[in-house]
Structures are given as structure tokens and as C-alpha cells.
Amino acid sequence: MKSTMQSPPLLISDLLRYGTTVHAKSTVTTWTPDGGRTTTYGEIGQQAAQLAHALRKLGIDGDQRVATFMWNNAEHLVTYLAVPSMGAVLHALNIRLFPEQLIYTARHGGSEIAIVDNTLAEPFAKLVEHLPGIRHVIVNGEVSDEVREALGAPEHVEQVHDFADLIAGEPTEFEWPRDLDENDASSMCYTSGTTGNPKGVAYSHRSNYTHATGCALTLQLTPADQTLVVVPLFHANAWGFPYVAMVSGNSLVMPDRFLQPEPLAQMIEQLGVTSGSGVPTIWNGLLQHLDANGGDMSTCRMLMVGGSAAPPSLMKAFQERYDIEIIHGWGMTETSPVASLAFAPPQAEVGSEEYWRYRASQGRIIAGVEARLIGPDGEEQPRDGEAVGEVEVRGPWITASYYSNGSEPQGELDDMAAKFDDGWLRTGDVGAMTDDGYIILTDRSKDVIKSGGEWISSVDLENQIMSHPAIAEASVVGVPDDKWGERPLATVVVKEGEQVTMEELRDFLADKIAKWQIPERWAVIDEVPKTSVGKFDKKVLRQRYADGDLEVETAG
Amino acid sequence: MKSTMQSPPLLISDLLRYGTTVHAKSTVTTWTPDGGRTTTYGEIGQQAAQLAHALRKLGIDGDQRVATFMWNNAEHLVTYLAVPSMGAVLHALNIRLFPEQLIYTARHGGSEIAIVDNTLAEPFAKLVEHLPGIRHVIVNGEVSDEVREALGAPEHVEQVHDFADLIAGEPTEFEWPRDLDENDASSMCYTSGTTGNPKGVAYSHRSNYTHATGCALTLQLTPADQTLVVVPLFHANAWGFPYVAMVSGNSLVMPDRFLQPEPLAQMIEQLGVTSGSGVPTIWNGLLQHLDANGGDMSTCRMLMVGGSAAPPSLMKAFQERYDIEIIHGWGMTETSPVASLAFAPPQAEVGSEEYWRYRASQGRIIAGVEARLIGPDGEEQPRDGEAVGEVEVRGPWITASYYSNGSEPQGELDDMAAKFDDGWLRTGDVGAMTDDGYIILTDRSKDVIKSGGEWISSVDLENQIMSHPAIAEASVVGVPDDKWGERPLATVVVKEGEQVTMEELRDFLADKIAKWQIPERWAVIDEVPKTSVGKFDKKVLRQRYADGDLEVETAG
Ligand SMILES: Nc1ncnc2c1ncn2[C@@H]1O[C@H](COP(=O)(O)OP(=O)(O)OP(=O)(O)O)[C@@H](O)[C@H]1O
Ligand SMILES: Nc1ncnc2c1ncn2[C@@H]1O[C@H](COP(=O)(O)OP(=O)(O)OP(=O)(O)O)[C@@H](O)[C@H]1O
Ligand SMILES: [Mg+2]
């Protein structure tokens, strides 16, 4: 029996229209050297219309790709909304990738137009000669004649435009097409390249729409919120924040290039930030700044953290010292990216051990996402908080494949296809699940340490070591061991002005970790090597160990 | 360009699966003469599976209709979840409709199985002989042999079952079909018959799914909530509450047949109710009970109200005396039904005049719904809070047509078709809109009073009259007038023990209403006549006036 209901496509233009009319008074504030500059959502809607008109004139009349090379700012938000809404495909380039990765992903995506921040125009000028598909470069903000020339130098670049000039005078309304297929691509994104080369996915209008509403109902932001979006718009779909904001009407604070603890603390204080999102290193930096210099965080209620495991010590410090809930989220580029958020269930008493178990977990799956655990033998594992397996997910905002432009060798296509299991995405993340839908990651499948037939979680060890007051950072990797096959090597960064011996650290772990899991091998390092997006780069640590580049102390 | 994303159908079984696993510890508490009986969502999930198995055995293997004739209780919730999830179509019969309306809608829907509360079995026994399609009757709770026999008496009733016996022993898991079309019917519902005969719509899985997430993100309920659902599951899709609960994990309190102010106050006190939903007369009754008898409402934060206009005086009384926000919602059977919710924007200072203007409005449209105003000349009206027109809506949970089973005469089909305007639903509700998406209804199009070429809002007059301390209820209708064409007639119900003259009421209105709008005709009545579902029945008042059955005083 057919229903009688309307079934219009779920489109990003619906979110744009809603957010910029109903929530026209909400604002996006972009940080500048002189403080914040504020644009209302009403104005964002008008500029999105203007940009769409301008892009039509530059030949964007279908599903061509438009790239951005921008920080988090108002113009990037305008682009995030306008490009998909007009039926084209947004590709926000990850400015942090290593040059070869960046060129690879940008060419693979195949954009015709690039919108570039003036402060990023110089590096982009070096890039654009490798991107023969780019016909137009639009620069947001003023640049010197020299830079402008460099941008326009490659033959394939027809013209270099100024963002403000280009859209000025265009009509402030646009008839967003309603005849798009909701399953058509709205935007594309590449993984961080932590475990290999970046892989691309193409989000759809429907996936972004359902992701935005699913996140919005879980995050419960309101028009009274000022949300500081530190997570870059060029990484992992900006965790959905641009689209969530259109739905929830929360105002946004965009840090642009000012990502250091001091300006972030200023934004929170001066703009009355209530909520935010960023990776653990960002909030860790902020915490250390606050502890050293003080600061009024009283407006701030909740900061979302994800991208890699957030140490519980970080969460507790914020909660106890600043009354800020650090909400752990988990996901990946392939999952739009938010799949779970770690709000504690009401039966767990705030502050109790049970409570912190929930809060430290990677979170409860969001309504819409289904998850299961597959053990090493391919069998589904029970959700008892103990049994460990690879997490597999499916749902309306989970990818069904990687994006192929037809240029990939068969071997790569096979590798990509291997990540899918009968309609489920193999996440490559390993851990347990509780019966009430919380995911507790212990590792990436590539980072699990297999010691004498048993698994040791590198993340567990790192969290425990990082809870020692003298330790700033710790990263644990598996290294070959004659007797056990593999054993953990702990690399630690000691806080400035602190001192600690490896023996002390071992003793510190004694009542926290099973004896057989405590590392014998320790190395003090200056800094944990990070990937381009700031994740612990364990490939590098394993390599350094193999090359004998680490000063390893052995104990126990 | 195709996206790479999965696009599984959005199904009610997804909501069921999520709510009954992730939120397995949340509960539904059904009120009984001995207090609450509590079932966890985990158990609800198991019973839904059992019911689905049992219904399959009774021949429900496709999109057959299954009717309910039940109060709000755990078994009704089980049915709400199981029937659509298995691919069949739920038709919750509105037990309050007048018998002819009830028979008409039940036959029109065409159910094969009816699930009936024991306390409603007697009236259902009188009904079932008129419903030749019903093959099985399932009774929830014990009934006398006599009633049981009466239920089974019609030849077309093959068997009468006991709900608990029928599902006992069935497996507690069910493979909910994933190959349903999300646009297929999940359930059907008929309008209240306020302005004419009830008209039917058929909701889809997709419409219910998007409605539930849209409502959930606006209502912001959490698993810590205890939500008292007074709005009947048999009316207007229960305002979406059964499905919202699966998404948000809020616990439910179901009043069954105990809808009087005293037991409602007991439920709130004893079960720690935090939130709720009901029509204005329900909350008005509760208010009067509380004012007279006291009561501890301290757990309660928010009560949603809708179905007809809630007087601002009611909202203010709850807020000032009990610290409870009464949140006004608007919608209709045709809109699933929630289209807007009156949360105030942050810039309106709590308690200010601006604030109460927002709160008293019918609310801000929910993300997903689009609304526009069409003036008497067919032109779209500005959204300036002043210009008045008929509200038209569209979106993923708005109906595109009325349900026809092929039996309707052409005249009726034409009437039905006339409610749609180029993809928009003409709501029959008249009012203004603000530029930030709030709807301010002044009337139903059929109730607008046209006085000397100008429109007078009957609802405005009613709200002002009801703010007088001596008045319990007031209803205003247009009556023929030689000079002005039509003039307002105010009918008022005076509170017990109070006295007031019509002259005093006119004076009371003097500084609240434009002079030319103040009614000359007044009548004191014992009670405002109501439709079967408790809405002011203005058809009856107009008729009584025409028949000379009202004692009308003329003043001014
Ligand atoms: N809260 C979290 N706790 C632990 N790990 C997390 C968390 N959130 C994200 N991650 C890790 O980040 C991964 C997703 O990151 P992203 O999509 O940016 O690319 P990547 O997996 O780092 O790179 P690549 O797939 O190219 O190797 C997840 O699979 C998971 O391993
Ligand atoms: N908050 C509200 N304020 C004013 N009116 C409301 C509100 N909520 C609902 N209504 C009225 O209720 C109507 C929807 O009610 P419902 O779908 O139950 O059937 P009905 O319109 O009363 O009956 P019928 O369509 O058969 O005449 C709306 O069209 C509107 O007139
Ligand atoms: Mg990855």
C-alpha cells in the first residue's frame, strides 16, 4: 500500500533555506587579528545565493567539482552551503596533507574551480600547477600582485578572481534546484592517510541530511549556543557542524588560522562560547594554557572531542577544573563522520566509576547507525563490554564504497573493496561494545599488539601512562619480540620541568594494568610524531625503532 | 555524480531496533488502579517480535491493515512498533469519534485484525458487527465470557484471542524486513471531523522517520526524561511520541484510561514526570486541580500543548506558579502531525512581551517543513507578523493527498483534491508568519469573522476573554449581522462561584482589543460544546444561535 505522503528529496538546500531564514539572526563569527567579525545566517544565505550565481557564470551548471583551500571562516561556510545546494560537488582540500597526498587527492577529486583563502594563496600557488583541471581560482581576501600572478601562471588557469568582487552585485536569492536526486553526490572527502594513502568517499544530500539531523538530535544545540568549530572544514566533513548549525540554529565561532591555545581561550571568553568541537591535542593545549594562565570558561558547557582517542585524564581535568563536559565522539571520513557520541546514560551516577567508563568510551551509536563486532574468526561477538572484535557499521550516512574515478589500478580497487562486508563497512577499529550501544575502542586493527597469542590495547596503555602527572604525551606501539612475538614499546614525552624514571612509570602502572601487559621497553622522546592532521603516527615510531633511532631503556 | 553512500530505506523497524536495544533500560509505565506497571524498552522489543510472529500466523504477510481500539498503554506501544515494522499498516481507531464517524473510518481503512483493550471491549463489540473485514479480534486483558462471546458473534470474526496468550511462547526476535519501500504506508489516521467528515491519510516509513527525528531534535528529550503522553495514540499519530521515544530514549508514562486531573497529578508526582504532551483542556483541568489541591510538580519541566489554541493565560499560569514551560505546538493529522513548536528565540528576554508573543504563537516551523501564507487573493503574503493568509505547508512528513480506497463519490474526491495547491497542503488555518518562521494562527478559515470587509480573529477574542479571572471558557463565532455582514458572538462559561456581567467583560476588553472588534452579543452557557476529541465545536454554537437556543444579551 502506497502512502499518501510527499516525498521531496532531502537536500542540503533545504538545510540552507531553513537555517538562513528561520535562524537568520544566528551568526557566524570569524576570528581575525582584531577580534571577531560577525555575519548573520541571513547574510550567509544571501552570499550563498550570490556565490551560486557567480559559479553558474563560470560554467558550473551540473555536478562539477569545486574545491576549497580555506580555513574555518564565514566564506568557507558560504561555500559549504552554496556548492552542494546548486547541484555541484564540494571538495574541501585538506591543507594539512603532505604535498604528494594533497596533489593526489586534489587531482583524484577533479575540481574545476578552487576557492582559496588569501593566507593560503602562496602554498596554493605552488600546488595549482599540478592541478591541470583547475580553470578558475577565487581568492578570499586581498593578495599581492605577485601572488595573484603566481596563481594565474599555469596555462590551465583562465582567470583569478576576488571572492568579494566576484559575488558583489549578484542577486541575493537563488532558485536552488529541487529536482536533484537525494542520492547524488553533494561533496567529497578523503581519509587522513594514517594507515595508508588517503581514500575518497562522495557524500550524498541524503547522507548529509540524515547525518545532520541525527547529530543535531544527539548534540542538542540550540539557537542560544555559540559553537566554536575548531575541527577544520577541510577534514572529515567538518564533523557535520556546518549542516547541524542550519538545523539547530546554533551560532558558530570560526577560528580561521588562529588555532593556538591563547586565541582559542580568547574566543571562548570574548564571544561567550558555550560548546565546541576539536581533536584531543587542541583541547589538551587549551587545558595547559588555562592551567598556566587562567581564563574565564564559565559560559562553556560542552566540548566535543574525536578523531583519535581522548585520554580520560583530559576529560576529568576539564570537568573538575572548568565544569566543561568533554564529549567523546567517534567516526571516520567513511561515516560522514559521526557514528557515536559519549553522553552517559542517566542511570550512571555523575562522577562514579561507571559514569567515567561510559564517558571515556567512544560513545553510544547515534540513531540511524547500526554497529556490530566481528571477531578474528569472522564470528559476530557478543555486546558484553568484554569481547573484542573489529567494529562494522552500516546506515544512511555510512559509505558503501570508496570513490573511484576509473584511474585506480586493480590492486587498489581490490583493497578498497575488501573494506566492505556484505553491506557493512569494516572500520579497521577494534574494541568492545556494551549491550546499550556504547563502543569502547582499544586500537586500530593495525596497531593491536599481539603478545603471546593475547591482544594488548595500545590505547589503554597510553591513557594510563598519560594520567601520570609528569607525562605530557605517550604513544605505544608493538615491536618484535623473540619470546612473545610482539611486545609493547612505550614512548613518552616528559612535561617541561618534570622528571621521572621509567622504573617509576612501571610502578605507577602496577595497579592499573595487568602485569603481563606492562611494557619492558621505554623511550623518552621530544614529541610523538604526528600525521598531517595531528594523529599519533605509529608507522613512524615503528620505523624509528626498527632503524635503531630510539634510545630504548629496558626494565622488568 | 553518484555518491558512494549507502541508502538503506528509512524504516520504523530501525527506530524500533535502536530504541529497544540502545535504550533497552528506558521504560514505559502504564497507569492502573494500583499505580504504575513498568515495562522496559528491551521487553517492548521482545513483545513486538512476539506480536509480529503471532500476526504472521493470523495471515498478516503483507500490507494488510491492523486496527487498534486502545488507550495509551504498553501493549498499544508494542503494536505501534510491531505492525509497521513487519510491513503491515497500523490503523489506530479514534475511540472518541461519534459512532457513525467511527464506523465510517474503520470500514474505510479496511483492517482485518483488531487489537482491543479489555476496558473498551464492550463498545467494540457493538462496533465489530459493522466491520465485515475484521477476521480476528485480540483482546488486551481479561474480559467476561459474555463480552468475549459478543466480540466473536459476527460471522466474519473467525476467532477472539487473548493478547498475552497469543504472543506467549513466540520467539522474542523477529527478522524485520529490510526490503520495504520507505514510501510505503506504515500507518493511517483520520482527521477529527471538526470541519466536516474525517478524512484519511496514510503515513509512510519515511515520513514517520523524518518526523520523529525532526521532532526529537526540536524537543530535545533525553533518556533521563519521563514523558507523560496524554495525547492519545489513536489520534493524530500520537504526535509522533512513540517513535520519538525510540530515537531519544526518553521513558514514557502512559495514562491508559485515567485522564482525569487527579490521576494525572499523581502520575507526575509519583513517577517523576519531567515532560508531557496533551491538548489544552487536559492541562487546563490539571491547573485547576493543582490550584485547588496543591501538588508537587517540581520534576516537571515542559508540557507540550496543541490540537487547538492554548490560551496564553494557561501558559503563564503554569510558568509562574509551577515553573513549567507549556510549549505550544501546531499541526494536523495531515502533517504527521507536528509542523511547529513554540520555543522562544534566545534574543527574546524571558518574561518580556516579545517572549510571550513567541511563546503564545503556534510555534516555529521544524527543520524539514516549509510554510508560506496565501492571502485571500491567492497572492503569497509577506512574513512580517502582520499580513494574514491561509498557511500552506510542504515537506517530507506532509501529506500529498487524502487516502482514497476507491469508494468515494466524485464530489468528495474533488473536495479532497482542492486541499492541495501545486505541491503544497492548504491547511485551512489562517494567520500570520514572522520572518523567523513562527506561525501565529488567528482562526480556521471556516471560523474567521468577516465584519464590514475586515477580518476579526475569533481566537484572539477568546484568549482575551479567557484571561478574565471569572471566566473558565469562552468561544466566539461569527453570526449574521444586517449592518456589518457578520459580527462576533461571545459565548462564555463563568467559573463556579464567580459572577460577572457582560458589561464588565466589555470593559475588560476595552484596552485589549480594537474597539470595533469588541462583541455586542454575549451569551452565558454551561459548557462550550466540544467535538468528539474535545475541540470547541463552533458548528454547534452557530446552529444553536440560528435556532434561537441561546440567551443572547446585547450591549454596546
Ligand atoms: N574517539 C576516537 N577514539 C579513537 N579513535 C578515533 C576516535 N575518533 C576517530 N578515531 C580514529 O580515526 C579514524 C578516522 O580518521 P580519518 O577518517 O580522519 O582517517 P584515518 O583513519 O586516520 O586515515 P586512513 O583511513 O587514511 O588510514 C577512525 O577509524 C579511528 O581509528
Ligand atoms: N496549537 C494550535 N493552535 C490552534 N489550532 C490548532 C493547534 N494545533 C492544532 N490546531 C487545529 O487542529 C487542526 C488539526 O486537527 P485534526 O487533524 O485533529 O483534525 P481537525 O482539523 O480538527 O478535523 P477536520 O480536518 O476533520 O475538520 C489544525 O488544522 C488546527 O486548526
Ligand atoms: Mg581510516
Ligand SMILES: [Mg+2]
Ligand atoms: Mg483539519
